[in-house]
Amino acid sequence: MAFSATFSFHGSLADFFPKNNQEPIPYVFKGTPSIKDAIETMGVPHVEVDVILVNNSPVNFTYLLSPNDQVQIYPKNHLPPNRTFVHLIKKFPDFPQFILDVHLGKLARLLRMLGFDALYEKNYTDTQIAEIAFAEVRIVLTRDILLLKRKSIEWGYWLRSKHPKEQLLEVLHYFELQQAFRPFYRCMACNGCIQRVEKKEIVHLLLPETNRFFEEFYQCSQCHNIYWKGSHYEKMESFIKQCTSNS
Template identity: 45%
Template sequence: MMNQADFRFYAELNDFLPPWQRMREFTHTFANNPAIKEVIEALGIPHTEIDLILVNGQSVNFSYLLQNRDRISVYPVFEAFDITPLLRVRPQPLRETRFILDVHLGKLAAYLRLFGFDTEYHNDYEDAQLAQIARQEKRILLTRDIGLLKRNQVTHGYFLRETYPKQQLREIFRRFDLFRAAKPFQRCMICNGLIYPIDKNEINHQVPAATLSYYHSFYRCQSCHQIYWPGSHYQQMQTFINTILPQQDQP
């Protein structure tokens, strides 16, 4: 005999459900007594998006075994109020906001580096590598691949709703409240290394003479040795930064 349970998903978790299951309670049929994590992910919701599960009014973790006639309420990561007395199903937030991005998010990776966030990205990473690095280096995995977020190794991850890089950047700033943590022009947009000031006499053989005579401030990446200076491209980036960050929040 098959068992049945009633599910209700709240807020943005409905983004992962088909239209006929969104914003309403629905009945799900299942065999035996599977772990609730298995059932929720089968319905399409990655575990990294979930903060609280209530079964018959009581908070449970992902290992709870689903029973016939259970009533389940599933909530996303809470931002507005404290649920400390209840049982959170996801690990506590990471002490440092560090990211790893899947292979389709190269432009977003460059933007996050522009704003000073430690962002790991290579366009040839396999899914297994992404999950492993995210766990080992305590990074938040950003992706538009739901299946990647369902991997057990991934403890902190986020599914991007937006499809265009600039909108994705704004989405990430809102979702992780990054506005005051941003430190523009601290990281290399190419390799993620930290950049530091350098005397132009040390790079006079690497930069055109006209550039050396016109500009006085130069910077170099400590990892890939890319050289930067505040040229016209810098002004364009500053204008872009000003569209994301309130002026008073910039360092």
């Protein structure tokens, strides 16, 4: 016998539906499915669900659906006022570390520029991303909703925009990272840490023009890329200021 319940997705969770639908959605089911399974079947990954109210009472993901349930689902940044909640998204780490899927190389470089630990490899599989995220306590960033539905992933975010700079602002806002910038601490190429290096130690690697006009240098401890404060540095500084003001 089939039963039905009604689901309402609030705030940014409406992004997972055509035309950002925030109208109640009927859900037909048999047996007693968990509310987590129902939510993900409807297209919303568990990692973006912070609060669930069933018939106006808070529940967690293990709740089993009953006929005619009225379900209200909220993201972390859009909660109903004057209520006591069971928060389903655990507190983010004080120093968040990220892992990005294969389509987000440009975003990884931007996060690294701001000093965030952002793992990225072109050949990562979804399984590898999930395993690394679990083992290293990393937040998954992706445009792949199915990836975020993997049970082992505790923290994650589905990027709405396809444009790297807009994606960066999404991440900064969602994870509240405005006070956590450490510009130029990470290598944009490999995610390693950058350290000051004496010019005499790397002078044999410099182009003649660079050797002539610059004295202050930095080097990645992992891939050994060399950095200096040329015109590219001023452009990046300007971009970082924009991120600070827009996030």
